[in-house]
Each structure stands twice: as structure tokens, then as C-alpha cells.
Amino acid sequence: MDLVNYGCCMSADEIPASQEPADALAAVAALRRLADQIEDAAVEQAMRAGWSWPQVAEALGVTRQAVHKKHAKRLIAAGVKLRRR
Amino acid sequence: MATIDHYINAIIEQAGCEAQETGSATIEAHHLLLAIAVKGETGTRQVLTSAGLDHQAIRDALDREFEHSLSAAGVSLAAFDLPRPSRAAKPSTQLGASAKLALERGFASADRKRDLRPAHLLLGVLRAQAGTVPRALTLAGVDQAELAARVMRSLTLEGG
Numbered sequence: 001m002d003l004v005n006y007g008c009c010m011s012a013d014e015i016p017a018s019q020e021p022a023d024a025l026a027a028v029a030a031l032r033r034l035a036d037q038i039e040d041a042a043v044e045q046a047m048r049a050g051w052s053w054p055q056v057a058e059a060l061g062v063t064r065q066a067v068h069k070k071h072a073k074r075l076i077a078a079g080v081k082l083r084r085r
Numbered sequence: 086m087a088t089i090d091h092y093i094n095a096i097i098e099q100a101g102c103e104a105q106e107t108g109s110a111t112i113e114a115h116h117l118l119l120a121i122a123v124k125g126e127t128g129t130r131q132v133l134t135s136a137g138l139d140h141q142a143i144r145d146a147l148d149r150e151f152e153h154s155l156s157a158a159g160v161s162l163a164a165f166d167l168p169r170p171s172r173a174a175k176p177s178t179q180l181g182a183s184a185k186l187a188l189e190r191g192f193a194s195a196d197r198k199r200d201l202r203p204a205h206l207l208l209g210v211l212r213a214q215a216g217t218v219p220r221a222l223t224l225a226g227v228d229q230a231e232l233a234a235r236v237m238r239s240l241t242l243e244g245g
Contacts, residue, residue, distance in 0.1 A: 078171030
């Protein structure tokens with residue numbers, strides 16, 4: 001399997017191809033983990049910079065409830081001052 | 086509760102801390118492996134260390150697996166320069182799919198519930214056919230089948 005085949009607008013030169021299904025599947029799992037890590041870091045950075053929940057939610061393309069549920073406890077425990085709205 | 090139940094709880098609890106440490110919302114099979122390397126029963130830990138797998142070595146192998154898997158999609162960890170996020174307020178208590186499979190396989194490897202030993206739990210983790218644990222072990226140069234066989238032998242020696 002070749003990851004490149006799934007790209008609609010990237011050429012073979014742009015994405016390194018993986019020959020093995022196992023590598024491609026592991027890449028999906030790793031990318032999800034990385035996305036979660038980046039989300040944790042980016043949401044915290046935004047909230048420390050004074051962004052509101054609705055702004056962060058809109059930027060992520062998720063509901064305010066979803067982003068609040070996922071991050072509020074962690075950020076409160078970390079002492080981040082959160083804006084109410 | 087039987088001793089083995091306390092043991093399983095202790096391992097899952099430690100795995101929850103490992104998950105929290107790595108920013109994972111769920112406990113996965115590799116967190117169980119890390120937990121066994123820290124809080125595991127002595128004989129089980131010895132089998133792991135005999136293969137060069139102490140807690141730090143497993144962490145290193147998992148980091149390599151993460152980077153290696155990302156590279157298959159052309160992504161480099163070094164490309165992201167975000168500050169490290171704060172940890173979750175509490176250790177994770179939710180078992181992810183890979184951890185559930187590992188526990189099921191561990192339970193299934195004992196004939197009867199009362200025959201269940203700490204080594205069966207490790208065996209359950211080592212019987213994964215795909216996913217993070219097998220890939221990390223391969224990258225660490227560990228023969229997964231041989232390691233599982235060694236765990237089996239430790240069970241036989243124990244008389245379990």
C-alpha cells in the first residue's frame with residue numbers, strides 16, 4: 001500500500017511513501033496521538049493568552065462544550081486563568 | 086478480593102499514571118507494559134529486564150516507535166515547537182481498546198481464574214499481534230515471541 005495514493009492534491013514527491021500496511025496503520029495511530037498532544041499544547045497556549053472557550057472551539061471546529069469537557073479540568077488544575085466567555 | 090485482583094488493580098492504577106504522564110486520555114497496552122516494568126511482581130520484572138526492558142528502555146522504545154510511525158507519513162516530531170502541555174488533573178482510569186485486548190488475552194491465557202498469575206498479565210500484553218507494543222519491541226531489537234516464551238517458562242517453573 002502506498003500512502004500517496006490517498007492524497008488528492010499532493011504528488012508522490014511531497015509525501016514519503018510507506019510500502020507496508022503495518023507502517024501506514026501505525027502512522028494513523030501515531031498521527032492521532034500527535035494531534036491530541038498538539039491540541040493539548042495549543043489549547044493551553046491559547047487559554048493562557050486570554051482566548052475564550054468559544055474562540056478556541058471555533059478555531060478547532062468543535063463545539064464549545066466539547067472543548068470545555070476535554071480541557072477545562074486539566075487547565076484549572078494547571079492554574080490557567082480561564083475566561084468565562 | 087484475591088491477591089491477583091489487587092495486583093491487576095495496582096497495575097491498572099500505575100498504567101493510569103503512565104497514561105497521564107504521556108498525555109493520553111486512555112490507558113493503552115503500552116501503559117500496562119510500563120506499569121508492569123515499575124510495579125510488576127519481581128519474577129515478571131526479571132523476565133523483562135533479562136530482555137533489556139526496564140522502564141526507561143521501554144519508554145525509549147515507545148518514543149522511537151512514535152517517531153518512526155510518524156515518519157511513515159512524512160511527519161517529524163521535531164517540526165512541532167509547542168510548549169509541553171500541562172498534565173491531566175488526575176491519572177487516567179479509562180481503558181483503551183489495546184489495554185482491554187491485552188487484559189482479555191491475559192485472562193484467556195490462564196486455564197482457570199484461580200490460576201491467574203502476574204505473568205499472565207504480561208503475556209496478554211506480549212500477545213498483541215499488531216500495534217504500538219510489538220512495533221516498539223521490534224525497534225528495541227527484542228524478539229517478542231521469544232520473550233513471550235520466556236514468560237510462559239517462568240509460569241511453568243512457578244508451577245502455575
